[in-house]
Amino acid sequence: SGPCVTYTKFAFCAVTYIYLFSYKKMGMMTRFRARLHALQALAKLDPQAQAEKTAQTVCLLSVVLLLPYLAGGHASILVGGVGLGYSCLVLPMIVSANYKYPASLLKAFVVKIKERCTAIGQPVVTVLARVYGPVDTVERAYLRMTNIFTLVNQLVFFVLCDRVLVPDQRVTALYSLMFYNVIAYCVSYIRELIEKEDWSPWVRMTEHSNIKHLAMSATKIVLEWTKAVTFIITMVFMLLVFGLEQGLEHYRPTLVYNFISSLYYVVTEKVFVELLLSFIVYLQLPVLENLESLWVPVLFRSYTAVISFLFAVPLVFYGQYRSACIAIYLNVYLRYKEMNLNSLRNLAVERAVLTQYRFATPQELSEFEDVCAVCLSPMRLARITPCHHIFHGECLRQCLKASDHCPICKRELKFD
Numbered sequence: 001s002g003p004c005v006t007y008t009k010f011a012f013c014a015v016t017y018i019y020l021f022s023y024k025k026m027g028m029m030t031r032f033r034a035r036l037h038a039l040q041a042l043a044k045l046d047p048q049a050q051a052e053k054t055a056q057t058v059c060l061l062s063v064v065l066l067l068p069y070l071a072g073g074h075a076s077i078l079v080g081g082v083g084l085g086y087s088c089l090v091l092p093m094i095v096s097a098n099y100k101y102p103a104s105l106l107k108a109f110v111v112k113i114k115e116r117c118t119a120i121g122q123p124v125v126t127v128l129a130r131v132y133g134p135v136d137t138v139e140r141a142y143l144r145m146t147n148i149f150t151l152v153n154q155l156v157f158f159v160l161c162d163r164v165l166v167p168d169q170r171v172t173a174l175y176s177l178m179f180y181n182v183i184a185y186c187v188s189y190i191r192e193l194i195e196k197e198d199w200s201p202w203v204r205m206t207e208h209s210n211i212k213h214l215a216m217s218a219t220k221i222v223l224e225w226t227k228a229v230t231f232i233i234t235m236v237f238m239l240l241v242f243g244l245e246q247g248l249e250h251y252r253p254t255l256v257y258n259f260i261s262s263l264y265y266v267v268t269e270k271v272f273v274e275l276l277l278s279f280i281v282y283l284q285l286p287v288l289e290n291l292e293s294l295w296v297p298v299l300f301r302s303y304t305a306v307i308s309f310l311f312a313v314p315l316v317f318y319g320q321y322r323s324a325c326i327a328i329y330l331n332v333y334l335r336y337k338e339m340n341l342n343s344l345r346n347l348a349v350e351r352a353v354l355t356q357y358r359f360a361t362p363q364e365l366s367e368f369e370d371v372c373a374v375c376l377s378p379m380r381l382a383r384i385t386p387c388h389h390i391f392h393g394e395c396l397r398q399c400l401k402a403s404d405h406c407p408i409c410k411r412e413l414k415f416d
Contacts, residue, residue, distance in 0.1 A: 184265075281293075
């Protein structure tokens with residue numbers, strides 16, 4: 001009877017296992033078929049309902065993927081390298097997926113938050129605008145004093161260089177700024193002599209008259225001789241100071257200090273900016289589309305603001321909070337404000353005329369023609385109109401200022 005009982009138990013267990021396995025398999029098949037039916041039904045839905053279903057699925061998957069961060073007993077797993085890899089992989093995916101497929105519930109929640117913030121923040125913004133109004137007036141008046149504004153920017157940046165690059169020296173900024181100003185004066189005077197057309201010492205009564213104005217002629221002679229003598233004395237003095245090194249015991253700038261400070265001075269001093277602008281205009285870079293006079297100030301001012309901010313940040317770690325705040329306000333905030341009020345706004349206006357016309361591809365340049373119909377010059381970079389005519393960006397911009405029609409076919413250029 002023993003073997004019979006054992007066989008009976010084994011048979012019962014086997015039948016039960018087969019039954020459970022079949023039931024489980026049938027359940028899996030049923031769920032699989034249900035998922036297929038759901039996908040087929042989802043495909044038949046209108047796009048709005050389909051997008052909502054997708055957004056709900058993304059939201060649920062995001063909750064599931066964020067569950068490990070909510071597990072109190074196993075949260076330590078996310079601290080090590082595995083957790084860092086999981087976070088780097090999952091979190092960007094969750095953010096991008098929810099941004100692309102936002103659920104309607106989240107949309108309503110975000111809209112309510114925005115409305116509440118607007119209701120609370122609008123009175124605060126109004127009060128701050130009234131308080132900031134007089135300050136803004138003073139700032140704009142200060143920005144209009146270009147020479148003083150530039151000199152203060154240079155002095156503040158040189159002091160930043162002193163405290164970051166040569167913290168043991170306190171007069172390097174003043175010596176360097178004086179030396180650079182002397183160089184700028186000499187370059188400006190030499191440039192004036194090169195570009196001078198009238199070398200006559202006389203001032204005539206009118207442009208086509210031979211009658212000389214004696215008082216104005218004497219004034220002109222005195223001014224010209226004063227400039228020449230000042231230039232000679234300045235050059236001799238600087239050669240003696242830096243040649244004999246008298247009074248320069250505490251002036252020991254490093255090579256990095258000289259490079260960074262001189263570069264900043266070059267992109268902020270008027271005479272050097274004009275020389276660099278002339279050189280860039282001479283290069284005729286196609287990518288600038290003859291907007292060098294607008295691009296160069298924006299690029300130079302952006303560089304000065306960024307480099308000033310980078311040199312002001314270390315002062316925070318040194319505990320010099322007041323100096324850091326002053327530098328950020330004068331050299332970053334006011335510099336950006338000045339750029340936004342002048343060159344950046346003008347550049348945006350001029351580029352808005354051309355951005356609606358795409359660049360012509362090399363195939364289109366070779367297929368149609370490689371000569372601009374306006375200036376008859378070769379084209380390496382050009383804009384194409386809706387009527388498939390190709391022009392230089394500058395030529396098209398100048399033509400659109402006079403008329404909204406194509407310079408060739410006279411078709412009205414409109415964009416819906």
